[in-house]
Amino acid sequence: MNNFGVIEIASTTTKSTPGWAYVPDTAPALPAAVHSTSRKRAARNQPALTLSDLSAREETRIRKELEALDRDNPKDVNIPIPPRPGGGSRAQNKHTPNVRKILQSQKSFANHLDDYQAMLALAESNPAAAAALNAAQAKPSTPTTAVSKSASPAPTPASAGGASKRSAAAAKRAAAKEKQEQERKKAQHTPKPETESEKLGSTPPQQAPQRQQQEGDNDVEMSDATASTAQPPPTAPAAQISYPRVSAILPAYAKPPPAAHPGDADPLLVSRVPAFPSDDELRALMTAPPLSYLEARGAWGEEERRYPVRVFCAVCGYWGRVKCMKCGTRVCALDCLEAHREECVTRYGL
């Protein structure tokens, strides 16, 4: 083709000048990855709505409905405190300034929650100011909340992730791994001294209760027992380490074990017990500071987000198999669609 000697070179540089410019589009369009500075453009670049995506209107509707479900009364009511039947004597009591402030406060829980979030935000952006504010207000437990916000090892629910049916599979895999580990131990019959001694910690292995364990019964507890013999053995074969292991926090099971069963040695029937956490781990868990109100809220993990939610007929409550073409409401079949149309027409017109 005759291009009059002009050779087009694909440029990859972009200039950030005011106004607008053509920018070479060298990559395949990945709308999700486009981090546009303009929110409008980001919204426009979204891919076409899929079935699981909700339009803004639907989202607003759902949010409003949830708020309505969370209310104590359908309408705002103002019920004043009625006068006492016998004439209030306590009412004339003098209140301390704190009490007066609390009694007169008309804040709702949402207000308090907003205050708390604002305080946290301030503490993050400007610790000094927050500390001064705390000192001024003498808000008491902010030290603990500050700890839980910054230094606590406690994972937030979001990072804790979702554990659903799918992640149960992950849990099972983890357990299976544990199982393999123990089987390997059993096969080797060689304890791992460093990990075991670490787990046992500084507490000396306590004299485990006398348990009439059958010789040759090689279930998992046996593998623990062999592991423990690496320690200064209490009394060699008769003593049996118990489950959970020596722990000052959760004492060992002190009763005789259930009677032996011929199937105990069967590798298919053996029950395997995951390693018990060390005392240090337990101590850290038990003394961890409380999470904040928002952190404790159960949140969707990756797993829950991946699958579409169930939809129901807005009229009768059966599965929502059909969508109204006008407003997108789900209904189950023609009868319900007609019932819905009447409402839809009055709301949105023909």
Added chain:
Amino acid sequence: MPASRKSRATGPPPPSTTLVLDNGADTIKAGFVTGGKADDAPRIIPNCLARDRHRKTYVGSELEKCRDFGEMAFRRPVEKGFIVNWEAQKEIWDREFFDENAPQKCDPSEARLVLAEQPNGLPALQTHCDQMVFEEFGFASYYRGIGPSFNAYRDIQAIFHTPRTPDTPVDVPAEVILLIDSGYSHTTVTPILQGRPLHPAIRRLDVGGKFMTNYLTRLLSVRHFDMRNETFIANEMKEAVCYVSLDFKGDLEKTWKGTRGERREDFVSGAGIAKDYVLPDSHTTFHGVVRDYDPGGASSRGRKAAVSTEDVLTLRNERFVVPELLFNPSDVGLSQPGLADLVMQSLSVLPIGLWPGLLANIVVVGGNARLENFIQRLQMELLERVPDECVVRVACPENPVISTWLGAANFARHEHVERLAVTKQEYEEYGAGWVARRFSAGLGVDT
């Protein structure tokens, strides 16, 4: 902290009377522990100011005198499980405990208060609570602890009916339990070791009794009558007819009326699911009545209706769709995991070695535990999610509503209370901040 212990040793002896309060959003559970002896059961007081359609206001237990609950409006001092409006709460407490002719008269200056609160409270609200208790009511001694952990002071293995010999000592507090508290405002999952809650693993689902009642109200308003102002009646209906489905798909199929012109056998006969609910008429009857579904349908009802003017609702999938929200909150668009997934989220931050113990000791308390099949469904869903080797036992105490109170009453007699409670002198000396830190630190680890 050692300093405080020393001061307690020299201080006055602890008061012999303890007022144990489980101050719920819907009802207060209140009772006394005197000299090591607790009341058999707490008094259950509605925690609200209620106004009926004649604009008469009822405070707390006065609600018993109310007969007609139509168009009842409520003002609740507790929001989301936390005491927010102290003006109303003080009025209710005054009338129930501190007035001269109060039904449960108590002299705060010679009593200890053990108050159960929800986990993960806001610090500002906790401070308000401490300040009110000491500065306004003037209790001599006080402990504010999270409600779920009080349950550990009950005889947990009796709830599970664990076989054991009568001379077996009862572990108090229980070594390890996973407590699910499903109340009016929300549902919480709390793993507890030796009476100490494992704070990093506490999770909350914002679906509670109120949420479900409002959902039932909405469904009925769309399908039958406008019930939006009849929260109380809808709540009674929910308690009477709702159940947790063990086979949601199957039950939903049975209650479907079918496509146009279709006569589905299950729908016509009701399939054992449909129930008739007779609404109160506010003249002769004031509480609804559940009846078996009358497949005769409109014709026979029409004949009856000619004689009596009762309003009958036929409830079909409303019966199990409403409690289903606990297990699938996304059905109404709430982006939170269901209860079984929430338990798994809670477990996922704990070492796997604790799972067997926790899963084998799941206790469900709170009013929603009364829903039929609740624990069966939870057990079923958990079994799908946990490793095969884990034993899953889910149990619900005989009366799940007062379980936290009973635990707190046991706690008030346990030696732990002496280690945890704060006296008025200590409050005056060290201030509210110190008290809040002390309560949030809890028992510590050493037994």
